[in-house]
Every structure is written in C-alpha cells, then in structure tokens.
Amino acid sequence: MFPQSRFTAVPVFLLAVVFSGCASTPPADNAAEPALAWAIALHGGAGTLGADTADDVRDGYLESLEIALTAGKELLEGGASALDTVEHVVVILEDDPRFNAGRGAVFNAAGGHELDASIMDGSTLACGAVAGVRTVRNPIRLARAVMERTRHVLLGGEGAEEFADTVGVERVDPEYFGTERRRRALERRLADKDKGTVGVVALDRHGNIAAGTSTGGLTAKMYGRIGDSPVVGAGTYADNRRCAVSGTGVGEEFIRHSVAYSVGAMMEYEGLDLAAAVDRVVDETLEPGIGGIIALDPQGRIAMRYNTPSMLRGAADSSGRFEVKIWD
Amino acid sequence: MFPQSRFTAVPVFLLAVVFSGCASTPPADNAAEPALAWAIALHGGAGTLGADTADDVRDGYLESLEIALTAGKELLEGGASALDTVEHVVVILEDDPRFNAGRGAVFNAAGGHELDASIMDGSTLACGAVAGVRTVRNPIRLARAVMERTRHVLLGGEGAEEFADTVGVERVDPEYFGTERRRRALERRLADKDKGTVGVVALDRHGNIAAGTSTGGLTAKMYGRIGDSPVVGAGTYADNRRCAVSGTGVGEEFIRHSVAYSVGAMMEYEGLDLAAAVDRVVDETLEPGIGGIIALDPQGRIAMRYNTPSMLRGAADSSGRFEVKIWD
Numbered sequence: 001m002f003p004q005s006r007f008t009a010v011p012v013f014l015l016a017v018v019f020s021g022c023a024s025t026p027p028a029d030n031a032a033e034p035a036l037a038w039a040i041a042l043h044g045g046a047g048t049l050g051a052d053t054a055d056d057v058r059d060g061y062l063e064s065l066e067i068a069l070t071a072g073k074e075l076l077e078g079g080a081s082a083l084d085t086v087e088h089v090v091v092i093l094e095d096d097p098r099f100n101a102g103r104g105a106v107f108n109a110a111g112g113h114e115l116d117a118s119i120m121d122g123s124t125l126a127c128g129a130v131a132g133v134r135t136v137r138n139p140i141r142l143a144r145a146v147m148e149r150t151r152h153v154l155l156g157g158e159g160a161e162e163f164a165d166t167v168g169v170e171r172v173d174p175e176y177f178g179t180e181r182r183r184r185a186l187e188r189r190l191a192d193k194d195k196g197t198v199g200v201v202a203l204d205r206h207g208n209i210a211a212g213t214s215t216g217g218l219t220a221k222m223y224g225r226i227g228d229s230p231v232v233g234a235g236t237y238a239d240n241r242r243c244a245v246s247g248t249g250v251g252e253e254f255i256r257h258s259v260a261y262s263v264g265a266m267m268e269y270e271g272l273d274l275a276a277a278v279d280r281v282v283d284e285t286l287e288p289g290i291g292g293i294i295a296l297d298p299q300g301r302i303a304m305r306y307n308t309p310s311m312l313r314g315a316a317d318s319s320g321r322f323e324v325k326i327w328d
Numbered sequence: 329m330f331p332q333s334r335f336t337a338v339p340v341f342l343l344a345v346v347f348s349g350c351a352s353t354p355p356a357d358n359a360a361e362p363a364l365a366w367a368i369a370l371h372g373g374a375g376t377l378g379a380d381t382a383d384d385v386r387d388g389y390l391e392s393l394e395i396a397l398t399a400g401k402e403l404l405e406g407g408a409s410a411l412d413t414v415e416h417v418v419v420i421l422e423d424d425p426r427f428n429a430g431r432g433a434v435f436n437a438a439g440g441h442e443l444d445a446s447i448m449d450g451s452t453l454a455c456g457a458v459a460g461v462r463t464v465r466n467p468i469r470l471a472r473a474v475m476e477r478t479r480h481v482l483l484g485g486e487g488a489e490e491f492a493d494t495v496g497v498e499r500v501d502p503e504y505f506g507t508e509r510r511r512r513a514l515e516r517r518l519a520d521k522d523k524g525t526v527g528v529v530a531l532d533r534h535g536n537i538a539a540g541t542s543t544g545g546l547t548a549k550m551y552g553r554i555g556d557s558p559v560v561g562a563g564t565y566a567d568n569r570r571c572a573v574s575g576t577g578v579g580e581e582f583i584r585h586s587v588a589y590s591v592g593a594m595m596e597y598e599g600l601d602l603a604a605a606v607d608r609v610v611d612e613t614l615e616p617g618i619g620g621i622i623a624l625d626p627q628g629r630i631a632m633r634y635n636t637p638s639m640l641r642g643a644a645d646s647s648g649r650f651e652v653k654i655w656d
Contacts, residue, residue, distance in 0.1 A: 125584050131459070131484055131554065132485060150553075151580070153583045153584065154559075155552040155553055155554065156485060156553075156554050157460060157485040157486075157552055159550060160552045163550065163552065222483065223490060224484045224486060225478075225482070225484075226459065226482040226484050227482075233561045234559075234560075252480055256453050258561035261586035262589070265590065266593075266597055269593060
C-alpha cells in the first residue's frame with residue numbers, strides 16, 4: 001500500500017520543467033529511431049484546471065504524479081513487467097485521494113461510489129475489468145484477478161465483489177472512498193472538473209506493453225452508469241503489435257468511437273505512426289472538450305494528447321526523460 | 329408483444345431453401361452494384377447444433393427465425409427506420425423462448441438470469457446498452473431508453489432496473505425468463521450449445537443502418553459476468569459510413585478484439601469490402617469455435633459468417649431475397 005507520508009517526503013524537483021510549453025506529442029515517427037529499453041506514461045485525468053488554479057493545488061497534483069511516475073520508472077528500470085508496473089502505479093494513483101479513482105472517487109447521483117477499472121496485457125491480449133464495484137479498495141487489482149483467475153473479461157456489481165472475497169482482494173467500507181472535496185462537488189454538480197480517471201501505459205525491458213485504467217466515473221452520474229474505463233477497446237487497450245492506450249474524459253464518447261482500440265487499428269490498417277493516430281483521435285474523432293489519451297508503442301514512443309483545458313500526466317523512459325505536466 | 333399463437337399460424341414455406349448449401353457470404357463487392365432499398369439480417373446465436381439435430385427442433389428454430397425476419401421485412405418495406413426495425417425484431421426474438429435472450433435466457437452459476445443488450449443508430453452513432461438486468465422483460469427496449477433518455481451509454485444492474493421504472497419499461501418476475509430446457513442445461517453445464525445471443529442489423533429506405541444485440545450470456549457464467557452484447561464496439565456497432573454488425577459467441581473474445589468495431593475499421597482504413605472484412609474477423613481474428621457475426625453495409629450487402637458448427641440466421645432484402653438457415 002502507498003504510505004501517505006511519501007506525499008510530503010519526496011522532493012518536488014521537477015516543477016521547473018513543468019511549464020516549459022513544449023508540445024504534448026513527441027516528434028514524428030522515425031523508423032531509424034532506436035527502441036527504448038523501457039518507457040511509461042500515466043495520466044490523472046483530463047479536466048478543466050485553468051490559469052486560476054491555486055499554486056498549492058497545482059503543486060499537489062504535480063507531486064502526486066511525480067511520486068507515481070517515480071515508482072513506475074524504478075520498477076521498469078529493475079526489470080519489472082509492463083503489466084506489474086501498470087497495476088502497481090494505478091494502485092498508487094487509486095490510493096491517492098487527489099485522483100478520481102479508488103480513494104477520492106467522485107460521488108454518483110445516489111450519493112455513493114461505483115468504481116470501474118480494466119487492465120490489458122499487450123503480449124497475450126489477456127484482459128480483465130470490473131464495473132460498478134462499491135467496496136473494492138483497488139479496482140485495478142480486482143481487474144487483474146478477473147483477467148488471471150476467471151474465464152471472463154468483465155465482472156460487474158455484487159458479482160464482482162463476491163469474486164473479490166474469493167480471491168482475497170481487499171474490500172473496504174464505502175466511506176473509505178469519500179472525500180470532502182468530492183462531496184462538495186456532488187452538492188454543486190461540479191462535474192466538469194472531475195473527469196479525472198487515472199491510467200498508465202508501459203513498455204518493459206522484455207519488449208512487452210500493457211495498459212490500465214481506473215475511475216470513479218462522472219460526478220452525479222446515474223446509479224448503475226458504466227463508463228469506458230472498464231470497457232476494453234474504449235478506455236483501455238494493449239497489443240504488442242500496435243500500442244497501449246488509456247483514455248480519460250467523457251466515457252460515453254470513448255465507447256461510441258471504440259477510442260482505445262481505434263488508435264491501433266489506424267496504425268495497423270492505415271500505416272499511421274502512434275503520434276498521428278493519437279492526433280487524429282483527439283482532433284477529429286472526439287469533439288473538443290471531451291478528454292484525452294496517453295499511448296505508447298513497442299519502441300517506447302509516447303503520445304499524450306487532450307482537447308480539454310488540462311490533463312494531469314507524466315512520462316519517463318530509459319533515455320532519461322522524466323516529466324510531469326498539467327498544461328502544454 | 330409477440331403472440332405465441334403466431335408460432336404455429338405462420339406457414340413454414342421457406343424450409344426448402346434452407347439446406348441448399350450456398351455460401352454464407354455474398355459475392356465479392358462490386359462498386360457498380362446498385363444499392364438496395366432496404367435489407368435486414370438477424371441471428372439467433374452461433375452454436376453447436378449438428379447433423380443429429382431432431383427435425384422438430386430444427387424446424388422450430390427455422391420457424392422462429394422466419395417469423396422474426398418476416399416482421400422485419402414488413403417494417404422495412406413499409407418505410408420504418410432501421411433503428412425501430414432492429415428494436416422490434418430483437419423484441420420478437422427476446423420474447424421467443426427458443427433463444428437465449430429475454431424469455432429463454434440461460435441460467436448463471438447462481439441459478440439466476442442476468443441479461444445484457446445494446447442498440448446503435450448508424451446515422452448518429454447514438455447508442456445505448458444495459459448489463460446484468462434481472463427483471464427487464466425486453467432488455468433491448470431499455471437499451472434504447474438509455475440511448476435516448478440519458479446522457480449515458482451503458483447502465484448496469486440495479487441502477488438500470490430503477491431507470492426502467494422511471495421510463496416505463498416493463499419489468500417482470502425473474503421466473504419469467506426461466507425455461508425447463510435452460511435449467512437442465514445449467515444442471516448439466518451444457519454451455520456449448522448455448523452461445524445463442526440474438527442480433528439484428530438493418531438498412532432502411534432512408535439509407536440509415538442500425539444494429540442491436542441481446543443475450544442471456546453463457547450458461548453457468550459467474551454472477552456479475554458481463555459479455556460483449558452490451559459493449560458497443562465488441563458485440564454491436566453501427567456507422568452509416570461503414571457498416572452495422574452484431575456478434576454471437578464467446579463474448580470475452582469479442583471484447584478482447586473489439587470485433588464489431590474492427591469490421592468497419594478494416595473497411596475504412598484498409599479499403600476492404602464488407603465480406604472481406606467479415607471473413608478476416610471470423611477466419612483470422614477469432615479462434616475456431618468462438619462464434620459468428622452478421623453485418624450489413626449501407627448498400628444493403630449482407631455478410632453472415634461463423635466458425636462454430638451452426639449459426640441460426642436469416643437475411644432478406646428489397647431484391648426479394650428471404651432466407652433462414654442453420655448450417656451452410
């Protein structure tokens with residue numbers, strides 16, 4: 001489990017690069033570019049943070065992103081699999097109350113929490129997901145258990161929670177997820193700032209990629225609403241032959257356009273590189289203001305694009321890249 | 329509602345063409361081929377019916393398919409929209425206890441029923457779906473209500489059922505769904521013969537296409553398991569610029585490969601015609617024995633392929649085609 005104390009213990013040494021204004025997508029594909037040994041990208045949600053964001057709020061997000069990214073970097077450097085890294089880093093983000101996943105999840109219209117998550121292994125196309133769980137501390141862990149310990153891909157509601165007990169995945173009192181900030185958001189229906197799903201994509205030293213996504217959904221969503229995060233092909237996808245993708249935003253639009261799958265389809269069937277495919281999805285498929293995606297190909301190239309005012313995100317790789325950002 | 333008495337009142341005048349052995353896919357695409365005024369295809373599930381199938385069982389299935397197909401044909405001839413036609417014909421198949429959707433749905437491992445359905449309008453990409461409902465007589469009706477009367481795409485479980493009450497979609501006692509045949513199947517774990525989702529794709533006189541799918545899932549599935557039928561992009565997809573698709577089979581594989589969406593992606597990005605895209609999915613993407621798909625393009629061309637021993641299916645169009653089949 002992720003100790004709260006690390007939030008203040010880790011030096012925020014990278015804030016200086018955060019506002020440098022560099023493009024959020026990497027340079028165009030170059031076939032001669034050597035493959036990286038490992039790479040990771042993560043997001044903490046696309047949203048509407050603006051120039052009026054308080055310094056302490058901004059620094060808090062960046063600190064949280066940096067902590068998660070550092071954990072991912074260290075795992076991958078040490079030879080951990082992409083799948084293990086994705087799960088571990090998503091757990092860190094779920095446990096962090098700053099993000100709308102796990103603790104800190106938004107409230108639905110009924111005043112409760114329903115959590116969705118999915119994970120996919122690009123080396124085997126194995127995948128697992130859970131939808132509408134209310135008492136599972138780390139939905140991404142349960143998604144992985146669905147993937148590895150059932151013949152199914154997606155479990156919902158009470159059935160998923162009963163399964164958690166059979167495989168020893170921790171359950172908590174629903175009160176655990178609630179934070180005062182999210183309760184105020186429900187009362188004021190401040191849905192727009194709360195698109196903040198979390199997600200991670202990773203390439204490991206063995207050449208495998210993986211993706212995972214976890215969310216509390218939309219503030220004041222209808223009871224029972226399932227978004228794109230537990231939908232493999234919409235909010236999450238990974239295939240070693242193509243790319244790994246995690247999305248954040250208005251999940252309905254991600255489902256409608258099979259967003260996560262479509263990036264790889266454009267790469268394979270149309271010959272686009274990762275950046276071009278991601279650009280097309282964010283600039284053409286999705287309406288402005290809908291959300292963003294992070295993606296990574298088997299060479300370790302990373303694309304992070306969004307059409308909202310902000311997207312909490314970070315990227316690191318074996319070349320020394322390490323950056324966390326909120327805006328361009 | 330569909331009166332049971334019609335099951336015996338309609339003459340089974342088409343059995344003669346059923347076993348003619350013609351290919352299950354149409355001829356290769358021909359750009360000069362004139363568009364049809366309307367077209368419809370439906371399925372009642374891919375499965376393992378073999379040569380030993382009793383004559384009365386075979387004839388019963390064909391009669392049911394013919395009744396549903398006739399209703400669709402009459403609606404489209406009369407100018408009904410593809411969306412209305414898909415919904416209406418799926419309702420007929422849901423109400424028919426011969427199919428694993430609505431009444432006649434299989435039992436899950438807990439001895440209950442959990443129903444999934446989705447519908448999509450190819451003219452707008454509007455879509456709606458429900459997962460894990462236990463008391464909704466016609467899940468496809470509720471899926472359409474989600475599409476038209478919420479800001480969401482997918483509702484699950486109790487939340488979906490509460491929504492049914494608010495929009496006046498009929499609920500029934502769970503006993504309604506159970507049939508003796510399905511209970512025996514649960515007791516014997518006869519899962520293989522019960523992949524029988526139902527689905528419909530249609531092109532209307534206005535040039536619009538739509539798709540819908542409904543299922544009881546897999547016999548003895550885990551409580552809470554959600555398959556591909558309520559997953560837009562996996563079991564159902566429709567886009568006027570591409571095609572309409574409904575799948576049947578082991579839903580996990582349809583989710584893993586975003587099957588319904590992938591057909592259109594191959595058409596748009598790779599330039600394949602409908603038949604070639606469907607062939608590739610059934611012959612290459614899916615392992616043998618997994619299932620089948622029906623698909624239709626905006627010109628009214630129909631493709632119906634499966635890699636199981638049988639697929640209950642039918643097709644009709646404005647050129648006079650009208651056929652129902654179980655085998656090739």
